[in-house]
Amino acid sequence: GESVGLHLPTLSVQEGDNSIINCAYSNSASDYFIWYKQESGKGPQFIIDIRSNMDKRQGQRVTVLLNKTVKHLSLQIAATQPGDSAVYFCAESSGNAGKSTFGDGTTLTVKP
Amino acid sequence: EPEVTQTPSHQxxxxxxxxxxRCVPISNHLYFYWYRQILGQKVExxxxxxNNEISEKSEIFDDQFSVERPDGSNFTLKIRSTKLEDSxxxxxxxxxxxxxxxxxxxxGTRLLVL
Structure with a gap:
């Protein structure tokens, strides 16, 4: 079956540093990838997405990179702030499959 | 900004x-989903x-679960006979x-089954 996983369960960075959160997926048919941020006690919040016909997409302070060759996805957060502290999930969906398959999550802690 | 709302917050x-x-999806959305997250685990x-039909369901969604869109705005998830592991x-x-x-x-709704 398909699976989505993250390389590290926790990541701690200093305020102002850049953060990189990684994710590996197994389903080569996946064509849509999403990064979600989940703060304590809240639902997943959309951050940025990327389709399989792209290898990079930038948002405000965030960049998602997709390497289909090695089935790897990463989220880069520039100038990380304390408000970025949360659990980050990558998720994928494929074609007409409406569901999102989530990875395990990386807990990002930003130290002041 | 429109948002999805859920009630109750705790049960x-x-x-x-x-x-x-209960859930009220965003008004112009046509596809609705339920996910669950056991404490400390990933979202499933x-x-x-x-269109008033189940499109897809996971192995978790057994006969104890059902969904309904009783009117034009609400979307509900019913668990008929809750088990401890439904928390x-x-x-x-x-x-x-x-x-x-x-x-x-x-x-989200935090469900605790005792």
Whole structure:
């Protein structure tokens, strides 16, 4: 079956540093990838997405990179702030499959 | 900004009791989903719903679960006879389209089965 996983369960960075959160997926048919941020006690919040016909997409302070060759996805957060502290999930969906398959999550802690 | 809402925010129930979790998706969205998240674990897909029918369901979504869109705005998840292992956060989500589109999540209902 398909699976989505993250390389590290926790990541701690200093305020102002850049953060990189990684994710590996197994389903080569996946064509849509999403990064979600989940703060304590809240639902997943959309951050940025990327389709399989792209290898990079930038948002405000965030960049998602997709390497289909090695089935790897990463989220880069520039100038990380304390408000970025949360659990980050990558998720994928494929074609007409409406569901999102989530990875395990990386807990990002930003130290002041 | 439109958002998905869910009620109640917390629900405590006795094992074997029925619970109904309620969601109001974003008004122009056509696809609706339920997910659950056991404490400390990843978010797991339960069911998707479109045009008053279940589109897809996971192995978790057994005969104890059902979904309904009783009117033009609400989307409900019913658990007929709750088990201890049903304790989790339950998230509703909605999207405009089915695949390859952003799903917007509600704040969740924390269900505790005693």
């Amino acid at each position: 405590v129930t006795q094992m074997g009791q029925e619970v109904i979790l 897909f339960l069911v998707s719903f479109y 989790a956060m339950y998230f509703c989500a909605s999207s405009v389209k089915r695949g390859g589109e952003t799903q917007y999540f509600g704040p």
